[in-house]
Amino acid sequence: MSGRFDGKVAIVTGGASGIGEATVRRLHGEGATVVVADIRQEAIATLTASIASDRIVGHRVDMIDAADIEAMIAAAVDRCARLDILVNNAGIGSFGKVTDIDLAHWREVMGVDVEGVMWASRTAMPHLERSEGNIVNVASIAGIGGDYGFAAYNAAKAAVINLTRAMALDHAPRVRVNVVSPGLTRTPLATGLTENPAIMAAWTDGLPLGRPAEPAEVAAAIAFLASADASYVNGHNLVVDGGGVAHTGMPNFTRILEGASHLDGAETLVRR
Template sequence: MRYDGKVVIVTGGGSGIGEATVRRFAQEGASVVVADNRAEAMRGVLAAIGGEGRHLGVVVDVIDPDAIGRMIDDTMARFGRLDTLVNNAGMGSFGKVTDIDLDHWNTVMAVDVASIFWASRQAMPHLVATGGSIVNVASASGMAADYGFAAYNAAKAAVLNLTRAMAIDHAPAVRVNAVSPGLTATPLATGLTGNPAIMQAYDGVLPMARPARPDEIASAIAFLASDDASYVNGHNLVIDGGMTAHTGQPHFTKLLGGDSHLAGADTAVR
């Protein structure tokens, strides 16, 4: 298996993409540090992958630098090495800049960006020692803007450029990459995926005609962290079912009644 003898930290490992990532690395032989600020969720995932025998659970608030330091220290004390850091912990945010206050803005930046900076900084010497890697979970929302998601858009865009900066600063010793999921069926996204009106609005926006599953994101994370991606560095792997391949123009084949009508409309859409 690709990760026999390897040690992987996954922040936000208690649910959603983080949980799926924990499970994927464990299935491929890694010892996984399940890090989450929700003790019960962390323990549930840890129990599901086999408990403390081969793995480790850590309760950590990623906006607390001391807690992140303890997470790294506990990992090294237990396993003596670190091969991959998956910076997955994050939070959503809804509101225009005129709707949110400075405390909210600072919290989003702390959870979504500063936590990646500090965890990566603390982990870097240990990753250098193993020739390891970092995978940051960004978002398709960091690649362009969404209505009403100002803080989240800004934070995830920062994650992408922080990924690129670390990738060039720390190569060739450590590779740093990111994944940018689109709409994914996680507990955090229930307000979107569980709302029929919103999902109807996604009709024509998602070429795959459904949200991603968390395990589909996890498989991409596992690839980027592996030796199969040994020359992939500073890359943002978009996992959105083709959503950002769309120009944003109307769905002409639906509006015009099929391909046979498009020939006559060809000059109109140029």
């Protein structure tokens, strides 16, 4: 059976875990040769051994280091002779108000989450122009609005979303650039949230789908944008959050009015 990515070469940064790992599995499963690029050599080895395919290549990279990023792109092109897809997924979390964090922390978050995306995109661009390839960045719903105690992460992920739009203009028509913004996703990065019952109850209460995403559900959106199915999609921020940011923040009137007839309840709320 032919796959959407037969003959294509993809790099997935942060590919050894969570959303990155699910993306590696999805792109490989649909025919791509995939470079698993991650800072954790052991995790790369575990994943590449578990997939055990000549279309899976491991590469250690620290996305805060420009020379490392250049070596990653060069190694992929040397080994696979082309590059079609760059998934800028590697990212680190951050918690704290601006008064809680210091410059070193701010620079680390910006370095991995923003600068790494910019430098990998810049370095990959000539190869992607040659193959008429594309970039999929991974931001977050935290890049769409503000959150309590997430100052650096909010700033970093908003930067990724708008960098995506800028690159989508500058590098069209040869290279499409899109971004996926996941909501809460069950990965090692988010275990502090997903394994805390109080946080989970508060979070999922406001979520129309009532649960976090599985990594494969985010990977499916990344694969769509990376594929020819999205050949006319450029500069798009695809939110994969179970409908959370569809909400304006108004109270759940339907629930408050439960028991009253719909019409009676509505009359107490809005003048018609």
